[in-house]
Amino acid sequence: MTEEELTRLAQWDKKYLWHPFTQMQTYIQEEPLIIEKGEGSYLIDLKGRRYLDGVSSLWVNVHGHRKKELDEVLKAQVNKIAHSTLLGLANVPSILLAKKLVDMSPPGLEKVFYSDCGAAAVEIALKIALQYWQQKEGEKYRRKTKYISLAQAYHGDTVGAVSVGGISLYHGIFQPLLFSCFYTFSPYCYRCPLSLEKESCALACVNKLEELLAQHHEEIAAVIIEPLVQAAAGMIVAPPGYLHRVRELCTRYKVLLIADEVAVGFGRTGKMFACEHENVSPDIMCLAKGITGGYLPLAATLTTTEIYAAFLGEQNKTFFHGHTYTGNPLACAVALANLELFAKENIIAKLQPKIELIRRGLNRFNNLSRVGDVRQKGMMVGIELVEDKATKKPYLPELRMGHQVIMLARKHGLVIRPLGDVIVLMPVLAMGEEELNQLMEITYLSIKEATEN
Numbered sequence: 001m002t003e004e005e006l007t008r009l010a011q012w013d014k015k016y017l018w019h020p021f022t023q024m025q026t027y028i029q030e031e032p033l034i035i036e037k038g039e040g041s042y043l044i045d046l047k048g049r050r051y052l053d054g055v056s057s058l059w060v061n062v063h064g065h066r067k068k069e070l071d072e073v074l075k076a077q078v079n080k081i082a083h084s085t086l087l088g089l090a091n092v093p094s095i096l097l098a099k100k101l102v103d104m105s106p107p108g109l110e111k112v113f114y115s116d117c118g119a120a121a122v123e124i125a126l127k128i129a130l131q132y133w134q135q136k137e138g139e140k141y142r143r144k145t146k147y148i149s150l151a152q153a154y155h156g157d158t159v160g161a162v163s164v165g166g167i168s169l170y171h172g173i174f175q176p177l178l179f180s181c182f183y184t185f186s187p188y189c190y191r192c193p194l195s196l197e198k199e200s201c202a203l204a205c206v207n208k209l210e211e212l213l214a215q216h217h218e219e220i221a222a223v224i225i226e227p228l229v230q231a232a233a234g235m236i237v238a239p240p241g242y243l244h245r246v247r248e249l250c251t252r253y254k255v256l257l258i259a260d261e262v263a264v265g266f267g268r269t270g271k272m273f274a275c276e277h278e279n280v281s282p283d284i285m286c287l288a289k290g291i292t293g294g295y296l297p298l299a300a301t302l303t304t305t306e307i308y309a310a311f312l313g314e315q316n317k318t319f320f321h322g323h324t325y326t327g328n329p330l331a332c333a334v335a336l337a338n339l340e341l342f343a344k345e346n347i348i349a350k351l352q353p354k355i356e357l358i359r360r361g362l363n364r365f366n367n368l369s370r371v372g373d374v375r376q377k378g379m380m381v382g383i384e385l386v387e388d389k390a391t392k393k394p395y396l397p398e399l400r401m402g403h404q405v406i407m408l409a410r411k412h413g414l415v416i417r418p419l420g421d422v423i424v425l426m427p428v429l430a431m432g433e434e435e436l437n438q439l440m441e442i443t444y445l446s447i448k449e450a451t452e453n
């Protein structure tokens with residue numbers, strides 16, 4: 001590409017595009033990084049510069065870019081058919097994938113409803129939960145139309161998903177549009193909502209959920225949670241036992257548990273699904289992001305047969321929900337190949353030494369003067385920067401400290417994206433030892449340079 005063509009693309013990017021979750025006023029003042037190609041753990045821009053993909057292209061990539069097996073499956077599927085509808089019609093890849101998902105997911109999840117993004121998977125879960133209680137035998141269940149969510153929750157950006165969201169910066173302005181929801185505490189140990197210490201709190205934050213359920217269970221359809229890690233909130237890692245307690249409470253009070261595994265699913269926490277760490281089977285599970293190995297948009301909402309059965313019968317019991325591209329054969333074919341690779345290449349078992357390498361590599365971050373908290377669960381990392389370590393005082397938002405750090409990292413050949421002043425690392429699961437070390441090194445130097453100058 002000529003210098004001229006390059007300049008024109010950059011201009012058109014600023015002129016015609018509106019980037020998601022991006023303050024365009026500042027974006028247009030910076031030089032855009034335009035990716036042209038990928039190769040393994042690297043992104044390659046138009047000038048041929050290589051960048052380590054430190055957040056898996058927003059938490060989706062698993063086996064690296066241009067994985068041969070996935071490319072081939074995709075091409076083979078194109079040669080058969082790119083798309084046919086799932087509304088009253090079936091296609092091969094969506095059937096095979098559904099069986100695979102049921103086989104590998106926590107016990108009890110036996111039905112698969114497809115969509116094409118995490119937010120849609122959540123909307124579907126919320127709607128299924130509500131309709132389930134409307135159609136289940138027993139008049140007393142008809143009042144179950146409300147939800148409990150966690151403070152700081154993130155479940156996607158459509159209106160239903162935002163209604164159960166808890167990040168005021170993103171969600172506050174839409175308040176007039178949202179249905180109301182009960183909130184329980186986030187297990188944010190670094191800034192404990194109860195000002196307790198993790199070592200001695202006995203999971204006191206769960207008590208609020210118990211109070212809410214005791215008081216309102218007759219009107220609650222479901223509790224929705226991001227199991228183990230509240231990712232978009234800044235990689236908030238729940239203490240062990242938290243999820244298990246939530247499951248127990250939902251069972252005791254006859255409320256559905258919706259596990260939003262969109263971010264944590266497919267290996268990110270060190271197991272295939274986060275729920276496995278605490279032997280939890282949710283009633284409904286939402287999947288997206290890693291499901292296609294980072295290739296194509298696809299999502300799935302899994303439910304129990306008990307829930308599914310409540311929708312059988314007359315026409316009006318149908319689940320009237322569907323997206324045009326539901327069960328797209330290209331996406332399903334590549335998802336199936338992705339999951340087969342997980343097994344064939346032993347991805348989950350191979351994560352253990354990588355997780356350990358990251359854990360060791362993170363130790364020295366605590367010595368940096370502006371690193372307040374370092375959180376890790378498996379291959380998910382959040383490094384919270386603060387202006388004052390002793391008081392945990394955050395930086396002024398105008399400083400955009402997180403952004404400063406990632407722009408420095410970019411100069412050093414690493415693409416990462418912060419959540420406010422939390423630096424997020426979410427490496428491609430297939431990343432090798434050397435690349436992981438490089439990821440940690442560049443991140444360390446970038447934080448040091450941005451915060452100590």
Ligand SMILES: *Cc1c(COP(=O)(O)O)cnc(C)c1O
Nearest residue numbers: 117118119154155156260262263
């Ligand atoms: C990313 C995310 C979503 C939304 O997924 P999209 O595909 O972006 O709509 C929902 N829930 C969680 C936990 C997520 O991290």
